[in-house]
Amino acid sequence: MTHSIVGPPTSWERALIASLRAAYAWSVRSSERRAMHEVARMTGVVMAAHGPGVGPVTPREFAKALHGRLGLLPAIADCGDEEIADAVLLSGDCLTDVAFDLACEYAAPLGEAIDKATWMPSWTRMRAEQIQQATYSAMIGSGKQEVYVDSRKFLIEHPAVPSEADLQELVASTGALLAPNGYQPIPSDQIHHVGGGTTWWWACPTCRWPMAVTGNRVRCRYRPHTASYKIVSGAKASARPSLDRIDSGPRVATPVAQPGADAVCVETGIWRFIVVPGATELRLYRELTKLGAAVALWPDLDDYDLLVAVGITEHKVDVKEYRSARRLVDNLRGARSSIEVLLPDTHEYQFAILKDALPKSIRVTTERRFLARVRKQLKEHR
Structure with a gap:
C-alpha cells in the first residue's frame, strides 16, 4: 500500500505538487481550454514557494523549466532527494513516466480554491489515501470480508474492459462493489x-x-x-x-x-494506488498458494496485505512498492512490529537502505528471501 504526504506540504513539496499539476495541464493544453489558466495558477504557487524574483515568473518560463531537471527550480533544489532533483516531468508535450511515480507519493491538495479544478485528474490534486478511501468505502459497504476481497480483486483483474456494457455484465456476475465513476474512457x-x-x-x-x-x-x-x-x-x-x-x-x-x-478503464489514481500494488499482491498470493502455504488476502478489510500460514506459523506481510526509498523510510517509522514489510523483486535494491535506516523492531524482507523462508518451512512441516 502507498501513502503520500503526511501533514501540510512543506514549501518544496508545494512546489513539486504545483509542478506536477502544471506539467499535466501543459500536456493537454491543445484539447483543454482551461489548461493554460492552470499553468498560470501553478506558476503563482511556485513563485510563492521560491520567494520574490527567484525562478520562473511566467507560465511559459515555468513550462520550459518542467522540461529540465526539477532540481533547477530553487524551491526544489534543496529537497534532499536526488531522485526528485533529477526528475524531468515533460518530454515534448508528453508527461514522463516519472511524473506519475512522483504523483503517487507526493500528490496532495493545495487549497480548496485551487482544487476546484475538477477537470484535473484525481492523481494531480488528491492524496493517495483520499483516492484509496473513496474506492474502499464502496468495497467495504457490505462489511463482509469476502465481498471486499472479491471487489478489490475485480479492480486488479479488470482494470480495462471492452465497453461499459461489458463492465456492468462483469459486475453483475461477480457481485463486486465499485465506487461510482471509477471507470472512464481510455x-x-x-x-x-x-x-x-x-x-x-x-x-x-x-x-x-x-x-x-x-x-x-x-x-x-x-x-x-x-x-x-x-x-x-x-x-x-x-x-x-x-x-x-x-x-x-x-x-x-x-x-x-x-x-x-x-473501451473503458479505471481512472489513473485507482490504477496507480490500487491496481499496481494489487498486481504484485495477487502474484505473490498465487505463488505462495502454489508452494503449498495457506494464504489470505487483505485480512480484516485490508489491515495488511497477506496472511501466510505454514502449519501453526503465521506471517503477516505488507507489500511496499515505493519509488523513493527515503519516502518509504519516513512512512515506515511508525510501522507495527507484528507486520513484516516485503519488497518485491523490482524493489529489492532498497533492502539495504531500509535495514540501515529503520529500527530493528521493524522487520524488512524481500520477495526472494521470503519465498525461500516459506519453502524451507513447508519442507520442515511436511
Missing part, C-alpha cells in the same frame, strides 16, 4: 489511432491497464513493468496492428491490440 494518450477513425489499445502484461502510446512506441507508465514495444501496422490501414518487443526484460506474452472505440 485516455487519448493510451490509444493508437489508425485510418478511418479506428482506434486500438494494449494491456500491460503485468497490470493489464492500457499502456501509454507515444508515436509508434508502447509501454506501461509504471516503470518497473518494463516491457516496451514498437507498433507494427497491418497491411491495411484499419487492420489490427501488432507489437514487437524492443527491450531485453523478462519474457512475457505479447499483448494483442483491443478495439478502443467503447
